[in-house]
Amino acid sequence: MVEVQFRFRNDEAVNDPAVTVDSFAQQTNAAAVRIEPGDDARALLPHLERIALVEVNFPAWTDGRGYSSARVLREAGYTGELRAVGDIAPDMLGHLQRCGFDAFAPDKALNPADAEAAFGRWNNVYQATVVDGRQAIWAKRHPAA
Amino acid sequence: MYKYDEYDQEMVDTRVAEFRDQVRRRISGELTEDQFRPLRLQNGLYLQLHAYMLRVAVPYGTLNSAQMKVLGDIADKYDRGYGHFTTRQNIQYNWIKLEETPDLLAELAAVEMHAIQTSGNCIRNISSDQYAGAAADEIVDPRPYAELLRQWSSFHPEFLTLPRKFKIAVIASEKDRAAMKLHDIGIKMVRNDAGEIGAQFYVGGGMGRTPMIAPMIREFVPLDQLITYSEACLRVYNRYGRRDNKYKARIKILVHELGKDEYTRQVEEEFAHLLTLPIEPPLAELERIKTHFVEPAFDAGASDELDLSDPDFRLWVERNTHAHKQAGYVIATVSLKPVGGIPGDASADQIRLMAQLAKDYSFDELRVTHAQNIVFPHVRKADLYTLWQALDAAELGTANLDTVGDIIACPGLDYCSLANARSIPVAQKISQRFGSAEKQAELGELKLKISGCINACGHHHAGHIGILGVDRKGVENYQLLLGGSEGADTSLGQITGPGFDEDGIVNAVEKATNVYLSNKQGEERFLDTYRRIGMAPFKEAIYG
Numbered sequence: 001m002v003e004v005q006f007r008f009r010n011d012e013a014v015n016d017p018a019v020t021v022d023s024f025a026q027q028t029n030a031a032a033v034r035i036e037p038g039d040d041a042r043a044l045l046p047h048l049e050r051i052a053l054v055e056v057n058f059p060a061w062t063d064g065r066g067y068s069s070a071r072v073l074r075e076a077g078y079t080g081e082l083r084a085v086g087d088i089a090p091d092m093l094g095h096l097q098r099c100g101f102d103a104f105a106p107d108k109a110l111n112p113a114d115a116e117a118a119f120g121r122w123n124n125v126y127q128a129t130v131v132d133g134r135q136a137i138w139a140k141r142h143p144a145a
Numbered sequence: 146m147y148k149y150d151e152y153d154q155e156m157v158d159t160r161v162a163e164f165r166d167q168v169r170r171r172i173s174g175e176l177t178e179d180q181f182r183p184l185r186l187q188n189g190l191y192l193q194l195h196a197y198m199l200r201v202a203v204p205y206g207t208l209n210s211a212q213m214k215v216l217g218d219i220a221d222k223y224d225r226g227y228g229h230f231t232t233r234q235n236i237q238y239n240w241i242k243l244e245e246t247p248d249l250l251a252e253l254a255a256v257e258m259h260a261i262q263t264s265g266n267c268i269r270n271i272s273s274d275q276y277a278g279a280a281a282d283e284i285v286d287p288r289p290y291a292e293l294l295r296q297w298s299s300f301h302p303e304f305l306t307l308p309r310k311f312k313i314a315v316i317a318s319e320k321d322r323a324a325m326k327l328h329d330i331g332i333k334m335v336r337n338d339a340g341e342i343g344a345q346f347y348v349g350g351g352m353g354r355t356p357m358i359a360p361m362i363r364e365f366v367p368l369d370q371l372i373t374y375s376e377a378c379l380r381v382y383n384r385y386g387r388r389d390n391k392y393k394a395r396i397k398i399l400v401h402e403l404g405k406d407e408y409t410r411q412v413e414e415e416f417a418h419l420l421t422l423p424i425e426p427p428l429a430e431l432e433r434i435k436t437h438f439v440e441p442a443f444d445a446g447a448s449d450e451l452d453l454s455d456p457d458f459r460l461w462v463e464r465n466t467h468a469h470k471q472a473g474y475v476i477a478t479v480s481l482k483p484v485g486g487i488p489g490d491a492s493a494d495q496i497r498l499m500a501q502l503a504k505d506y507s508f509d510e511l512r513v514t515h516a517q518n519i520v521f522p523h524v525r526k527a528d529l530y531t532l533w534q535a536l537d538a539a540e541l542g543t544a545n546l547d548t549v550g551d552i553i554a555c556p557g558l559d560y561c562s563l564a565n566a567r568s569i570p571v572a573q574k575i576s577q578r579f580g581s582a583e584k585q586a587e588l589g590e591l592k593l594k595i596s597g598c599i600n601a602c603g604h605h606h607a608g609h610i611g612i613l614g615v616d617r618k619g620v621e622n623y624q625l626l627l628g629g630s631e632g633a634d635t636s637l638g639q640i641t642g643p644g645f646d647e648d649g650i651v652n653a654v655e656k657a658t659n660v661y662l663s664n665k666q667g668e669e670r671f672l673d674t675y676r677r678i679g680m681a682p683f684k685e686a687i688y689g
Contacts, residue, residue: 137156
């Protein structure tokens, strides 16, 4: 089992074995699911209430489908743990967080100093992803709008 | 032009610090070259045949004098005294040292420039019409929309690792000067029946090994939904674009395989969903950006008179200037294609001279064109002769815009690690063969484009005459294409037949132009004649 190296949640960690997206609908007692790059995250939307943990796998960090999966789930109101697993480049941690990830379990533990720098890199951001709770630069420029 | 505020400045400064940290980790060995590669590519740094190459972004091709001067200084300080202007309105330096790049980027940031997302599988620098804000035929200045998109696409967390690179162009006139339909997303600003401005979206165009012309997927996106619609287009691509095969990963393949209608349906579905979320900047933000693009203080009484008694000047005016929307002014283009030269190259001194001349004669503004030339967008006719003399004295006065001498060429095998064949020597030979003013005048508008490999950085598919360099059993071989166009009448060139060696391709081009000259009717351009008479007579002359 890969260690969760960073977690930004106060609730108890869920460590149920994660089932595949395909089998999840049938396994009515499962609370953890794992999304592979080719899976459609929207297939989980009817079941969000019983999910406590979604793992999104990055076999290679350069495959960006997991970023969309994360936002799709958060935009639909998913509030459970959203964990990035696999090949996680420290340079991408801040971007993953902005797409809604709140836990990180890299295959190989990251240098803590690099990770800390990456999480704190961007004081401001150009886009509203909504799911990161951050205010975009354009919103700061037009506070009344 | 656009001026950074504290936020914009902080973003580029932060990026410099981040890249400095990445370079440090690479040099210390913490990062392997494999790990570093996608990171450096996100910042325009390629490892080429002889050295690192850095591509610097020129957003929508617009520069001020101070920026241009720094580009010249960088050429001296970090390169071998040259810069190479590219087909995406950017500039590249071919002799860069890795350890010096953070300092170079810091010098760029000091004049509000950067190399953010100029390579890698992300949204690239947004390109636009080089005559934006000056052309008589535009309905609005397209650059504020391009700037809005630039900010949205910079470090967009969801779209930094797309299946493949992603290029967006924005135009706002009927005449397409930016090859808009050959982009991943081409946006044409239009006015609807109610008189409102909106964005028309074309998605899935591109060149490369599978050239495609983008179909229109939405006639009108209201301005207060522009970012949301773009985000929907990108999300569908990020989720479903192919990642199994690098050569099938561009959005054009997805649009082609799904079909335009199904892709559009998916985008509309995603769009409807995203409209429920507060992700769109308020129109006030667009208005703020627009205030940076107000017209310069034109002299309303500027004279339309032009003394054309100097024949060399007259030729340059006829070839290299374009109508301005303001009476008494013209748009002047500096050709970076002297006879026998390297297309798009300029020396540090030439770059600095153009910076100074723009300050003196063009309201401090310059543009880079996708044909690898430099534009002075707002020149008073009364100043034009002085400007031309200064340019001509620095070998920047070549009068060959849009003629056979105005060749687009990629760096080719002289620099590029992807290339199969050299492009520059072929461009130089053709430029010499057709170097005389008489020959160029006789041939009129003739767009010739050369790529040194199938990736088509030299836009060979879109040339009236295109040349594609390939590797045939270890020998450089050049294929000839005819009939391409990048304008409002976009078409893809067709290959004539078997390829040629370096001298053979130059001869073949000459034969093709002879067919044109003997078949030309009235004011027909090469392209018009080709479209009327078809490939057969050309084939016969070239291979017969």
